Amino acid sequence: MEFTIVYSNRARRWLIALLLAHVAYAVAFIWRSSFVVQGERFFCLFDDAMISMRYARNLAHGHGLVWNPTGERVEGFTNPLWTLIMAGWHLIPWPMSKASLPIQITSECCLLANLLILARIARQRLSEGFALLSVACAAFYYPLNNWALQGMEVGLLALLFSAGVWSTWQCERSRLSPWIALLPSAVAMLVRPDAAVAHLVFAFYLLWRNPEKRPVIVAAAFVWLLVCVGGQTLFRWVYYGDLAPNTYYLKMTGFPVFWRMTRGTLHAAWFWAKFLWPFAALALWHWVTVSRRTGPAGEGTREESLRRISADTLAPSLLLLGLVGAQTLYSCYVGGDAWERIAGANRFIAPVVPFAFILAFGTLEHLGGVQRLFSRGRSLGLIAYGFAGLVNPNMFFGPSSLAYLVLLEPPLYKADNERNVRLALALREFTQPHATVAVDYAGAPAYFADRQMIDLLGKADRHVARLPAHRNVLGVSRFLEYYPGHLKWDYKYSIGELQPDVVCAIWRRTLGDSHRYLHGTYLQGEIAGFSVYLKKGSPAIRWDQIPFTPTEVAAP
Incomplete structure (x- = not known):
């Protein structure tokens, strides 16, 4: 090589x-x-x-x-x-x-x-x-x-x-x-x-080539x-x-392996189908309309293209393909991520997508490049390649997602981040430093509030992470019902037993399960769009600093 x-x-x-x-x-x-x-x-x-x-x-x-x-x-x-x-x-x-x-x-x-x-x-x-x-x-x-x-x-x-x-x-x-x-x-x-996973791909490649x-x-x-x-x-x-890690028990246990992998496989297949179809269309166009042409010494024929392939020329590309494939298979195995429908490539696949670009453009170049692919001119080819590489991969939830690419829309999750910070700052104002706060967003509210926290969805809670997962939470087919990191909770334990001073940001799909432990013991209000529940008579709450008028929690 x-x-x-x-x-x-x-x-x-x-x-x-x-x-x-x-x-x-x-x-x-x-x-x-x-x-x-x-x-x-x-x-x-x-x-x-x-x-x-x-x-x-x-x-x-x-x-x-x-x-x-x-x-x-x-x-x-x-x-x-x-x-x-x-x-x-x-x-x-x-x-x-x-x-x-x-x-x-x-x-x-x-x-x-x-x-x-x-x-x-x-x-x-x-x-x-x-x-x-x-x-x-x-x-x-x-x-x-x-x-x-x-x-x-x-x-x-x-x-x-x-x-x-x-x-x-x-x-x-x-x-x-x-x-x-x-x-x-x-x-x-x-x-x-x-x-x-990637480490083993590198090792096996070296074993093959050396x-x-x-x-x-x-x-x-x-x-x-x-x-x-x-x-x-x-x-x-x-x-x-x-x-x-605790997140292993949270995401990889308590849910049927087959349905977890089915969900991961469907998301991965859908992602790569959307990503690759323009490249596949360009390759097919060349294969059908160009490679049958004959020229001096057989230039432009299928046979000439195939003769250019050898083990030495193909091997480096196989390393790239191996990494893309291994990360994709791993994503299938773990059930994917919770955010594909919003953010496109998940956190397992995104690091190797640049290799997919190299492989895709390498295939098109091997088939002939812009000039031979589009006999009418280079401009049309560049437009097609630009769509395949720059436009289509960034349409992860449709054409409107291009507004995020060019920053006409603020980055994804900014609105959630701002709401979480507003909630956290309010918590700092109306709670004592020793207050205990239960949340489902375990990141920004915990970081900026700087209070003793309880993680309702179990990322940082050993008990919750080891529970069986709840089923039919999303109301979708069993092929897609797995939702990494969001299917375990135990409000009898997190609220009923641990008795936090404040409970906030309960995931709306689980809200009904919490009312039996909130009714009669907590008062409710709203901050930054989040429902907030205050334990009656708690000395850890600065009652005169509460930014809302608390009301009774409805009976379950």
Whole structure:
């Protein structure tokens, strides 16, 4: 396999312009995701990321890697290294309203570094123009930018996966040892333990392509797996008393495996069908109308295209395809994510979508490129390719989603973030520091309210996470009824037994189950669109500061 990574000066200028455009886009995105509450501008991450932020702040402040400073230790996160990075930023005394901003900037740095490595990967597989096009599509792929710039570890994982591809190719050429080549995927396993899936893809690829180094490759793959995943497991057992994160029990137990995987498979199939159909249509158009033409020496024929394929030329693409396939299969196995219908690519698939762009454009280029695909002219081809790579992948819930891509609409989840912050600030005002608050949003309300919290949906509650899942919650077919992280609750325990001073933000689909434990004991009101319930006579509530007139809870 020969490495072709040289860009012309003109292409380099385009690449620099692309990187600068991405910086400008990220600045606009981050600013659009912020909001003003009580005269102060707040930067806030996606709620799951704010769960990690609460763990990070408690660690930085000396309370340990815990959700609540007091009480049982529960590992309610699955991104340990990313949480530690957050903790590092919390060592700087940022105002609470600005603490999320450095995380967003860190994610943008990861995205930029990823684009630089992708440019090298794409140039290895594609001509200069197609390489730049694939990088541009990755740069402005909204789901990846959204997850990363809203504080999830997705941007860092995308960077590490790309670094893993490049280092693996270098090892294939004997330019790196297997120990170094597998280091990016080892770090990825520290970011998320389930990155072991990608780690195994890299290892098996090296075993296939470097048979003479198999003992070293096996040793390196096993040791990194043992150190990174085994080390986390040992720490978890000692520190939390569990062998798996609490979210594993929450999402992977108590629900039929078949129906969980069915839901994940249907979402993955629908995602890739929507993503790939323009590329498939372009490829079919070429195959039907162009490749039958004959020319000098058989140019343009199917046979000529097939002759250009060999094991050496195909192998690097198989690594990319293996990563895309493995992450997709993993997403199927775990049942997908809770947000596909809103945000397109989920958090398992989004980091490898840039590889899908490279593979898709590589296929089209192999079939002939713009000139041979569209005999009427280059412009029509570029429009078609632009639709396939830039427009269609960002129409994750229809054409209206393009308004999010160009930031005519504020980033997804901004409205929820603002409501959560308003709720949290109100809680700080009318509760004492020792008050206990039960919530279903376990991120932003817990972080900004800074009170002892109870997680109603179980991400940070050991008891709830191990319960059987409720069924038929969404009122949809059993093929789609699995809803990761939202099917377990026990209000008899969380409200009836734990008796929080305040109960708020109960998920509307579970509200009916809570009334029997609220009626007669709690008074109700509303803050920022959330129902709020106050325990009668609680000394932890500043009753004169309540921003509403409390009323009795209706009988169940």
